[in-house]
Amino acid sequence: MIKKCLFPVAGYGTRFLPATKAMPKEILPILDKPLVQYAVEEAHEAGLSDLGFVTGRGKRALEDHFDVSYELEHQIQGSGKEKQLEGIRKLIDECTFSYTRQIEMKGLGHAILTGRTLVGDEPFGVVLADDLCFGEGVGVLAQMAKLYNQFRCSIVAIEEVPKDETNKYGVIAGEALTDNIFRVTDMVEKPDPKDAPSNMAIIGRYILTPDIFDIIENTEPGKNGEVQITDALLQQAKEGCVIAYKFSGKRFDCGSVKGFVEATNFCYEEFYLKNEPSATVVPIKKTK
Numbered sequence: 001m002i003k004k005c006l007f008p009v010a011g012y013g014t015r016f017l018p019a020t021k022a023m024p025k026e027i028l029p030i031l032d033k034p035l036v037q038y039a040v041e042e043a044h045e046a047g048l049s050d051l052g053f054v055t056g057r058g059k060r061a062l063e064d065h066f067d068v069s070y071e072l073e074h075q076i077q078g079s080g081k082e083k084q085l086e087g088i089r090k091l092i093d094e095c096t097f098s099y100t101r102q103i104e105m106k107g108l109g110h111a112i113l114t115g116r117t118l119v120g121d122e123p124f125g126v127v128l129a130d131d132l133c134f135g136e137g138v139g140v141l142a143q144m145a146k147l148y149n150q151f152r153c154s155i156v157a158i159e160e161v162p163k164d165e166t167n168k169y170g171v172i173a174g175e176a177l178t179d180n181i182f183r184v185t186d187m188v189e190k191p192d193p194k195d196a197p198s199n200m201a202i203i204g205r206y207i208l209t210p211d212i213f214d215i216i217e218n219t220e221p222g223k224n225g226e227v228q229i230t231d232a233l234l235q236q237a238k239e240g241c242v243i244a245y246k247f248s249g250k251r252f253d254c255g256s257v258k259g260f261v262e263a264t265n266f267c268y269e270e271f272y273l274k275n276e277p278s279a280t281v282v283p284i285k286k287t288k
């Protein structure tokens with residue numbers, strides 16, 4: 001059973017300036033819930049309760065969010081508003097939260113390596129809160145945790161993207177094991193559409209085996225001068241096995257304004273208008 005999950009949240013969120021000047025991007029809410037809470041709920045639903053955050057300067061609000069707020073809670077005690085804090089209280093009660101800082105933003109691979117002290121020597125999940133996922137029937141990370149039990153190697157979640165958008169993602173090539181499971185044979189970070197090995201893009205959900213840390217340590221900075229997790233994963237795929245999994249559900253790139261607005265509209269229709277609390281799991285779509 002995987003118990004640990006890493007949340008790299010050190011990035012500057014420059015696409016959301018000025019909103020992110022003094023506030024972490026991951027605190028931006030979709031409806032009434034911050035992105036980071038959706039991310040933690042998804043991990044919790046997958047049975048991962050030992051949660052580590054790789055933070056940076058100006059991210060204190062994240063730590064405060066996963067702590068009790070005595071004054072506020074005393075203030076609203078006995079009122080109907082208490083209900084609105086039930087979800088976050090459950091997470092605080094049932095998970096442990098640890099933090100470490102990435103001093104320099106040297107890329108996602110480097111952020112994950114920074115989290116090594118929080119993870120130790122066991123397989124772990126990685127969730128990028130700015131990719132907001134709604135799993136069909138089961139959350140996306142829970143779908144991946146199940147797959148890990150079968151393959152026992154690193155797993156990346158993938159999604160087909162328009163060919164002209166491959167330059168925003170890590171893109172894989174793979175040998176199909178089933179309709180939605182691939183054994184990775186190649187991986188390229190942000191390729192030009194003409195050089196992309198496919199249109200299957202890696203999104204912000206990973207399950208990694210701990211040998212990835214040594215591999216990252218030996219990975220030179222790649223695209224944009226950053227230490228890329230994609231490069232380390234390719235190495236791992238060459239030495240052993242990495243699985244790419246086309247998940248069931250929907251993903252919104254909430255690191256971009258467009259994706260953020262689309263996610264808001266989705267939640268408004270899927271949850272708010274139905275008077276339901278927003279969640280990371282949606283009902284399975286019936287196919288005709």
Ligand code: UTP
Nearest residue numbers: 008009010011012013014015105106107108111
């Ligand atoms: P992004 O590049 O999408 O996030 O990184 P960003 O840098 O915050 O956003 P923009 O481009 O400036 O708007 C993907 C994820 O990886 C984390 C980010 O916090 C984000 O969740 N990250 C990235 C780190 O934690 N450290 C890094 O050095 C790089």
